[in-house]
Every structure is written in C-alpha cells, then in structure tokens.
Amino acid sequence: MIDQRSHLYGVVGEFEDAALLVRAAAKAHEAGYRDIDAYAPFPVEGLSEALGLRSFKVAIITLIGGLTGGLGGFGFEYWVNVIAYPLNIGGRPLNSWPAFIPVTFELTVLGASLAAVFGMLALNKLPQPHHPLFNVERFKRATNDKFFLCIEAHDPKFNLGEAARFLQGVQAQHVVEVKDDD
C-alpha cells in the first residue's frame, strides 16, 4: 500500500465553470484539506480566499528590490562622482544630488521590477518543465476552458477513496487519480 501511495500525486476533478470551482475549493478547505490546489485558465475572483491563500511575499520582495535599486543606485552615483572620479562640472558641488535623482529613480523601478518578476517565478517554482498533472489527458484544458481541483496525496487527511468521493460530492466530473511517474 505504502509503495503504491508514493507513486500517487493526488486526485483531480474537473469543473464546468469558475463558480463551481470556487465553491468546491472552499468546501475542501472547510473539510480540512490543506494540500489542495485549484487550476483555472484565468485568475478567478474569490479563489485565493476560498483556498485560504494570503501571501504578500511578492510585494515584500518587490519592495526590497526597489530599495536595493534606489539606495544602491544613489550610493553608486555618489561614489562615482564624488570619490572615484570627481569632476568639476560648471562649478556644481561634487555631490549634486538633484542631478542624481533621474538615474536613482530609474534604478529603483528596474530593481523593483526585476524582483517582482523573478521573485514571482521563484516562489511559483517556475520554470518547472514537468508536473504530474500533465499526465492527465484532460488537464490540457486547464489552459483553455475547464477548471480543476486537485487534492494532493501528501495531505495528512488524504485517503484516495474519500478524496474521490468528496470531489464527486462537490459536482466534479472526470475524477481521476494523478500518477507521479518516476
């Protein structure tokens, strides 16, 4: 039994529309399942709340990236034009900070944007070329017009029969088990 379970990723069910998926996700969360994930072809309103997702990590990473870009940028300009290579330009003070602001601003935006994108990808563990769900033939439609809810096998409450029955109980169609092929 244990051996079989290690090859099982979870159970997935398919839904016709977004509202059904949100309801099913909320019920699964209520039923105590925690290692669940929903799949939709577009960001569905209310789905994050239904799954109990509340993460601000991307925002924090972006803030750090922006601060690094801005402070680093200004500090670098200061170091270059005051310490490393001082030049007298029209008698302006070496630390002519207003003239440093445009580059500081651009580097703030650059740092924050790079952090937002790469932070998001890293937290999402992308790129990830393969995923067990790709073994499910119908899952192709998760990027087209269908909605999926997967209860994962490593959830402490997971039991194959119960999870499948639960999904059928919340009007999921084509409930199938997801094999992890390695």
Add this chain to the structure above:
Amino acid sequence: MSNGQPPLDNPQIRRLTPVLEPGHTYASVTDKIASIVLTRPMSLGWLAGFTLSFSVLMMLTVAIAWLIMKGTGIWGINIPVGWGFAIVNFVWWIGIGHAGTLISAILFLLNQKWRTSINRFAEAMTLFAVACAGIFPLIHTGRPWMAYYMFPYPSAMGIWPQFRSPLIWDVFAVSTYGTVSLLFWFVGLIPDLATLRDRAKSKTQQIIYGMLAMGWRGSARHWHRYQSAYLLLAGLATPLVLSVHTVVSFDFSIAIVPGWHTTIFPPYFVAGAIYSGFAMVLTIAIPLRKAYNLEDFITMRHLENMAKVMLATGLIVAYGYFFEYFMSQYSGNKFDLYLTQMRFHGPYAHFYFALILCNILTPQLLWFQKVRSNVPLLFLMSLIINLGMWLERFVIVVISLTRDFMPSAWGRYSATVWDYATFVGTLGLFTTMMFLFVRGLPAISIAEMRELVAHSEEHE
C-alpha cells in the same frame, strides 16, 4: 442581454458598443486567438507585407553598414545642426512606445476593460519601437562600437560616467524602459504560452512554446502571486513611462538653446508621446482586426476610445505649442522672440505650418462622433498624426539649432539620402517584427479575454 435584435443605428446603442461582442465562450476566444498562431495557413497578404518589410529592413542594414564604414559624414549633420534626423527619429520612436505602456499599465490600474484586447500588441509595439529608437543614439555616436563607454563599469582607464549629464540619464531611462516593458510583456504572455503549448500539434511548436511557458499550469497559488506581481509591475511601469519621456525632454530643456530651455517640455513631451503612440496603435489595430477578423474583440468601442484619447492628448499638445509661443512673447527674451519668428517666417516655416495642420487642426475632426466611427478616416488620421509628431521633433531640433545666439553660428540643415534610408529602414524593422509577432505569439491576451467572458456572463 435582451432577446430582440438591438436597433444598431440608434446612436445611444452604438455608444454602448461592448468591448467584447456577445456570444463568446472561454473555448471560442481561445480558439479564435490561438488559431491565428497555430493553424491558420500563411496568407498571401502576410507574405507580401512581410517581404516588403524585410526588404526595407535590409535597406537599414545597408545604411548602417555604410555609416559604420564612412562615419556620420554621410548624413546631413554638421555644425550647427549636429543632431538632425538621428535624434528626431529617436524621440519619435520612443514616444510611440509610450502608448503601449500607457494602455497596459495605466489603464490596468484604472480598471478599464477596453484595454484587454489591445494591450498585448500595444506592448509589442512598445518593445519594437524602443528597439528602433535605441538604434539612433547608438549609431549617432559615430563610433557605435564604443557605446559601452556610457555604462558605468570598472574600466582599465579608471574613468567613470558623469551622472549630471542628461545623456547618461537617457541611457538609464531607455534601457530600464526597454527591460521593464519586456518583463511586463513576457509576464502577460506566460499563461497564453501555456495555452499554445497545450494546443500545439507539431513537436517543434510544443517544445518552443513549452519552454517559453516554463511549465505554467494555471495553479491558483501561481495565479495569486502572478496577479500580485502583475499589479506591482503596472504600478511601477506607470511612473516609469512618465519619467522616460521626461528624461528625453531633459536632453533638450537642460540645454540653454533658444526654444529648448523651457519648463513646459516634460509634460508636453509626455503628452506628445502618448498622442503619437495612440496614433500608432490605431495604425496597427485597424489593419490587424480586418486581416484576422478580430472585429469581435477589437470593437468600435476600442477605436472610438483611442480616438478620444488622441483628441485629449492632442489638445494638451496644442496647449504646449501655445505656451511655447506665449512664453517667448511674455519673457521678452530676444533670442526666444527671434526663434518664434523663425518658426513662422524662417526657412523651415513650411514644416511648422504642416505640423500645426497635422497635430492641431486635423484632430479637431475627432470631436464628431461620425468621424470617430469611420474606420478608414481614423486610419488616415492616425497616419497624419504620426507624421505631425515627427515634424514636431524636426521643428524642435532643427529650427533651434540653426538659429542659435550668434548670427555667425547660424546655418542650414538638409537630410541626405542616407538619413532617409536609415529612417525608413527602421520602419521596416518595426513592421518586420510586427509581422513576425502576429504569427508567432497571440496578438490578444487570451487569458484576459477569458476574464472578460467570465465578467460578461455575470452581468447576463
């Protein structure tokens, strides 16, 4: 939605034209947009357009190769007009890019639904326009292989850039703008690339789109972070786009040349950028929706809204022109007064009057609903405004430089055939990339169109 046929000729109804024609489902929008990339056979029109664009692009490579062999002497630039076409074209192209970011970022923050079907190709337009813009300052240096001197790097010579110079600000502004536009565009593309991966029939397509999609599977956890990142990027791109043309205007307004040294330049440049950018979006959208039957997605509502934005920004630009004139009179500065006189009566006066005709008089037709809903006329006006904005930069660069403070420094400028070849060549680069883009990537965001479908179902 009512069951009866709506009276289409009623203006009240026409003004409420939806941003997505009714009757579409998730699958139908996916099919329609993805099929342009995946299944549609190559059409003769596409091939002809691409061939023409590519030939013009080849002309650009010849022009640049000749420039590198001979130096900038092949252009019409000399003292006193050292900037000429290169800078005119740079400012023109970078301005065109601005509408893409405005549509994708600012309209996103303002929650404008009509942005959805036009943002993808408008962002692509931004990227390609920035690529065209970037060429000019690079080749204008005369020795483009030394351009890396502008970046701060620990060189063996021990020298560093001078951060008080607007030209260095430009390097940072334009390269940041290019990078952030690319990131924004790519993040928006990820879910659609996954759609293409899952629908592709050939192995090559599956591999290419599969690698680009990076394993996106529409997970709710992913969407949660994705939306947060996308919103943050929109919030970052908004001040960025305003800053870029502001910095470009600093190239002029920091200098003391008459006609350049004015505080109105930053807002007036930004408005002009958005103005010309929307004109370019229309120039692309009108043939695109026709060629690929996308009238359901890019509806009259989009075209009319873009026409209204052009009218509004055109009025801001007109205000800028008026205040340039007013301030020269009000200041009593004799150099500014003389420059204004030269704009009206000097050797380049015909450019100035053509500019007023293209940028201020023609767009006033957009006040009329009949004009805004006339597609061929809108297309023609978009071309006229593009031309007008190019003339604006020509007037700013050339008239000021030919009429400096000292009569001994006055001169004339005329472009050579190589100036024209380079400029027209970048148009070829732009359209070549546009042609490749519409067949290689979804020109409309499929994931966002599905959201629109979901919303329109809610309101049913």
